[in-house]
Amino acid sequence: MASAGAVPVWLEEDDLGCCICHELLRDPTTLLCGHSFCRACLERAWRAGAPRACPVCREPAPRAPLRRNLLLQLLADKLSAAAGLGPASARRPASPPPVTAQKSVTEVVQELTALVEKLVDITKNVQRQGPLLGSRPDKEEVSLASPTRVTARTSEEELREILCALEEIQEKLRGQLSWKEAPKEQTQAELPEAVSSPSCPQPGSSWPAPKRASQFAQWAITPTFDLGSLSCSLEVSKDCRTVTVSHCQQNYPWSPQRFSASQVFCSQAFSSGRQYWEVDTQYCNDWAVGVASGAMARNRMLGRTVDSWCVEWKGIGRLSVWTMARETVLGSDRPGVVGVWLDLEEGKLAFYSVASQESLMYECEVSACSPLHPAFWLFGLRRGNSLIIKQARV
Incomplete structure (x- = not known):
């Protein structure tokens, strides 16, 4: 019964978070309307020219000095300690995560084209070196990587199939890349209305490239x-x-x-x-x-x-x-x-x-x-x- 006075409470960081900085409350201040904020965040918002009111419900706040909510501070410190972050009152705001630039479709196609070109070169080299593995192409050989038996002729046929497939992909990627990199002046949006219609292109001109999709x-x-x-x-x-x-x-x-x-x-x-x-x-x-x-x-x-x-x-x-x-x-x-x-x-x-x-x-x-x-x-x-x-x- 020694622990009968303890009341289990399940809290998450969002339950004790400041809606201005989105961090765990530090030096929490509760306004008359009941909403709580970090004292520094609230003072900074009011110094920026905002009216002295609650940022959430807009209820005017009295001119009295801001006072710390000791209970919220205690809960925030306990939650922070349980998470291994140290006292909330001593923590600094976390630095914002870095913004990761998104790759465009053209960049992805360029990378895929380069990779396929490397695979084509490797496959051709392996294919050229195939006859050197033994003077008798029909002779069965044991792979060093596994005990499975394969024939040199079967390996050559597989290499030819792989090479054909890779060259096919390579041509498609090159065509896609040249389509993506068409000059700006030929894009659909910048052509005159008569040319941008779905009818045949004018003599001496090529089909316009489609507008690039938004990164978003x-x-x-x-x-x-x-x-x-x-x-x-x-x-x-x-x-x-x-x-x-x-x-x-x-x-x-x-x-x-x-x-x-x-x-x-x-x-x-x-x-x-x-x-x-x-x-x-x-x-x-x-x-x-x-x-x-x-x-x-x-x-x-x-x-x-x-x-x-x-x-x-x-x-x-x-x-x-x-x-x-x-x-x-x-x-x-x-x-x-x-x-x-x-x-x-x-x-x-x-x-x-x-x-x-x-x-x-x-x-x-x-x-x-x-x-x-x-x-x-x-x-x-x-x-x-x-x-x-x-x-x-x-």
């Missing part, structure tokens, strides 16, 4: 705009993939879920996994594209809160990103198509400029305390300005 093709989605969050100054196409600035009276009923500014969410929300989508921005003068928590206040602007992240273009010629309510200027090059890569397995968000291939503009950490929605802001308010969710190349 297996995670590509095509989300749709959410009418329930749509600002009254915007309208959405029938397929819910184009949003346009409109000053006409809309037929959408008002609700507190609608944005007061010209912003809109997508219906899809993500709390795990990996997703990628693309947005055509060339028909809008001033825009912001990103992700936001479904709990984002409807009177706030995208990127200006601790639960929203975006890349933003201003017609004056400035491209920037907004994270943790802070702006980082990227330059003056405007992307015609923006690719958004949301990797909630690694806690990463990345923005790409998409042309013939994806070019990374910015990558940052992202926290999903609540499901994240694709989010958009058309702040130019010029009639006809529009953003289009396009299908990624697959």
Whole structure:
């Protein structure tokens, strides 16, 4: 009965994790609403310009000094010690995992071609050396690797079959490689409409090469705009993939879920996994594209809160990103198509400029305390300005 006072509790690291840094709580602080965070993470978020409120539920926090939650600290230290990590209060945040570059289809084909060429050379060498193994080709020989008896003639026939098969594969790979490496000016997207049609090519020209698939093709989605969050100054196409600035009276009923500014969410929300989508921005003068928590206040602007992240273009010629309510200027090059890569397995968000291939503009950490929605802001308010969710190349 000595252990009768002990109560078994099964905890995982996620149960005592901070939704800002995604690590075990360090110096935990609990707000009046009941949500807990690392003290340093909370202070850093508020110093970045975010309102003094809970990052999860947005309930205002009093100006009183933050106090440590001793019980949560004790539990976090015990869980950390059980995992062999040392006291949670003394641990530093883990460094982010390295980003592994994905190989393109062309690179894979090139590697396969090189390997097959080596196999062809080896097979030819073995075939040439075959008669030297003995003066009588019909004589049975014992393999050194195993006691199985094979004849020299049978070995030569097998080598010929292998060589034929390898040369066949080699030709196919070379044809695939030359198709992949066709000049850019012959790609389907850059040819005039008359030439890019499925009819015969023009005299003196060759068939155009297909567009290269996106490196994110297996995670590509095509989300749709959410009418329930749509600002009254915007309208959405029938397929819910184009949003346009409109000053006409809309037929959408008002609700507190609608944005007061010209912003809109997508219906899809993500709390795990990996997703990628693309947005055509060339028909809008001033825009912001990103992700936001479904709990984002409807009177706030995208990127200006601790639960929203975006890349933003201003017609004056400035491209920037907004994270943790802070702006980082990227330059003056405007992307015609923006690719958004949301990797909630690694806690990463990345923005790409998409042309013939994806070019990374910015990558940052992202926290999903609540499901994240694709989010958009058309702040130019010029009639006809529009953003289009396009299908990624697959």
